Amino acid sequence: MKVTVVGAGVIGITSAIRLREAGFSTDIVAADLPADTAASSVAGAIWYPYGSSPDSRAAGWGRHSLGVFTELAEEAAPGLALKEMLDLRVARGSDPWWADPGRGFRHADGDGLPPGYAGGFLQQTVVIDVVPHLEYLSARFESLGGRIAQEHLTGLDDLAAEGLVVNCTGVGAGTLVGDPGVTPIRGQVVRVGGVNVQRVTIVDEGPLAYAYVMPHGSEAVLGGTRRPGQWDRTPDEAVSEQILEKAVLLEPALAAAEVIGVKVGLRPGRERVRLEHEAITGTPGIIHNYGHAGNGWSLSWGCADEVVVLATRAAG
DSSP states (O other): EEEEEESSHHHHHHHHHHHHHOEEEEEEEEEEEGGGGGSTTTTTSSSSSTTTTTTTHHHHHHHHHHHHHHHHHHTTOEEEEEEEEEESSSOOOOTTOOOOGGGGGEEOOOOSSSSOOOOEEEEEEEEOOHHHHHHHHHHHHHHTTOOOEOOOSOOOHHHHSSSSEEEEOOHHHHHHHTTTTOEEEEEEEEESOOOOOOOOEESSSSTTSEEEEEEEEEEEEEOOOOEEOOOOOOOOOOHHHHHHHHHHOOOOGGOOOOEEEEEEEEEEEEEEEEEEEOOOOOOOOOOEOOOOOGHHHHHHHHHOOOOOOOOHHOOO
């Protein structure tokens, strides 16, 4: 059965890879190529599915994705590295659902933490340098026989008449399929060079929220912002200064770093991920896989494998 994946961010390209591996004749159509996508190519990415509860489908997708990314990192796939992550907390609390002793999970001591933070969690994670890894994923998909075509679509009906469609259009899904629940979440990141930072630091509460430091060799991606409802992708110099100030408080060694780039992306915000098959009379229908907010990388492989399950059912 012919399958067309719409969207070439991490959600689309991992879905397309898994479909090809499962034997489906799959190609990708997208408005932007992988390295230019509005969210995936900008993200300061690590495996960290924040906001995903232990009872949700997202928790399962996240655990599965961590396993895949860890295996790829151990195989030295481009753009991936295993690093320790510090998740700062205002007060000591119970272990999060993702706590894993096998990955070195432990509580951080309050000594040496930034003012306003009494503790936190430490655990190994996977850090993703997004552009080189998207290039790796693209090459992997093409090596399976897949093609990526750049085209701006205004609807999915024509593609659905030709075969199964997998809708991985991220923030574009709001207009493409008329989903009012989709909203852009603007995020700005600063990339710096000349640094020697070995640990990921992320903080989602307290005086420094929301901020993170994600090392990539002699460079690091610093963030960030979460501004719902904003479409403007023009970098804001004042925001960059705030990001740098917070980053230095998290990692003092960054005071000597050199800014080498600033980017703005649009996360696909939604109350929950939409991953389901929509039946359409006379066609195999559409599998929707979008609305991952800031968790696209963290949930990608788990969602991709569920897409294969849904596609197999649709194929009869």
